Amino acid sequence: QNTCCGATIKKDEKTGEIFIARVIHGGLADRSGLLYPGDKLVEVNGEPVEGLEPVQVIQILIHSQGTILFKVIPNSPQPPTSQATLYMRAMVDYNPLQDPSIPCPDAGMAFSKGDLLQIVDQRDVQWWQARLLPNTTDCAGLVPSPSHFKSKKREFWWSQSYQAHTCIKSLFDGLIAVRQSCQSCNPNSCHSASTSPYEEVLNYQRNRSEPPRLIVLLGPSGVGVNELRRRLIKINPNTFQGPIPYTTRLPRSGEVNGREYHFITKELFEYLMVNHKFIEYGEHKRHLYGTCFDSIKDVLDSGKTCIIDIEPHCIHAVRTKKLKPYIIFVKPPSLEHMKLTRTDAKFIANSYFKTSFRDEDFEKIEEAARIMEAQYSQFFDCVIVNDRLQDTCMDLFAAIQHAQEGATVDTSQLDQLR
Ligand SMILES: Nc1ncnc2c1ncn2[C@@H]1O[C@H](COP(=O)(O)OP(=O)(O)OP(=O)(O)O)[C@@H](O)[C@H]1O
Secondary structure, three states: OEEEOOEEEEEOOOOOOEEEEEEOOOOHHHHHOOOOOOOEEEEEOOEEOOOOOHHHHHHHHHOOOOOOOEEEEOOOOOOOOOOOOEEEEEOOOEOHHHOOOOOOHHHEOOEOOOOEEEEEEOOOOOEEEEEEOOOOOOOOEEEEOHHHHHHHHHHHHHHOOOOOOOOOOOOOHHHHHHHOEOOOOOOOOOOOOOOOOEEEOOOOOOOOOOOOOOEEEEOOOOOOHHHHHHHHHHHOOOOEEOOOOEEOOOOOOOOOEOOOEEEOOHHHHHHHHHOOOEEEEEEEOOEEEEEEHHHHHHHHHOOOEEEEEOOHHHHHHHOOOOOOOEEEEEEOOOHHHHHHHOOOOEEEEOOOEEEEOOHHHHHHHHHHHHHHHHHHHHHOOEEEEOOOHHHHHHHHHHHHHHHHHOOOOOOOOOOOOO
């Protein structure tokens, strides 16, 4: 197929006839209202096109000046054009120029993971038409339908040698200890992103009577996620709260059960573990620690905004319809800025000791952030660079307010496309 004036044309190989294959939404042909899929193209500017190749028809068009005259035999009756507009978030990168299966690369639309697409035409089972938000006035482009993606993926899978799953590890041992595992993968929320190229999203405006959305912070170890979470809660304790974690260790003096931690037995902890009650859990100095879904619910039910920080591989566990998480990626500034701003900062190394950052630690943070973004950016609703702490807190506060009050197009998933 080739494009001409916002439509793609194709040749019937048996008869040699040229047909309109599809009309691109918002393109010239669409706006004219005169061309429809299935119309037979007879002449272009007086020249008969039957028997020509589509590229030759395009050549006639390229060399035409002024008004272009098409003679067509309409395909009747016209299929109904009214269909609901869908909004999708891309879970993969796509470049039509690198896709040999696209019928017309010129009409294709490139997109990246995390982009929001307005799907304007799904009549073709293989190729949808979409616009890239927020530019809804732009001409639509062809994008592969989920079923086309799946069939391509199958081909790809057969032709590839096995590759082990890449896993991002916490850079600093201190954190591995308490967050080493996330086996709580909730059966209701286990993601299907690996099989679905898009995820349906809806315009979300929070009703005041609804509980606030869960705010999820994530970033490479050492970037400052804890510091930011702590500051937000300290500055606005009536608005923000963290979930109370569970632990099997004994309370220290001054600690109250249900305030700092829920102190529970190892047996109860293991019972909660096997029943998928934890978002994440792990062991630290031979004690178990974990964050329960129920603790989040308690905070949200009290009307406060619950802020948690998680390891990225636990994203799927919190992406539920109920929690409607707003996921904020905390990104490091440039190496130069990290060195400038972290002169007094300390991080936990080797599980026990707090130590100052060295240049190689900043490099590790930068590298871990790069890997995280490459692997998970499709789930980020917002990216905040943690440069100057004060400014980051303000940016974070503004982002959270925006999330709670309702975004124009909410990028939090509501249900996975299965
Ligand atoms: N923007 C910033 N400017 C200066 N110091 C910062 C900034 N952000 C964080 N810090 C400091 O960096 C250190 C590490 O921060 P923090 O403990 O919050 O990291 P983290 O991302 O939670 O890492 P981990 O998950 O390993 O605990 C702390 O001393 C914190 O005060």
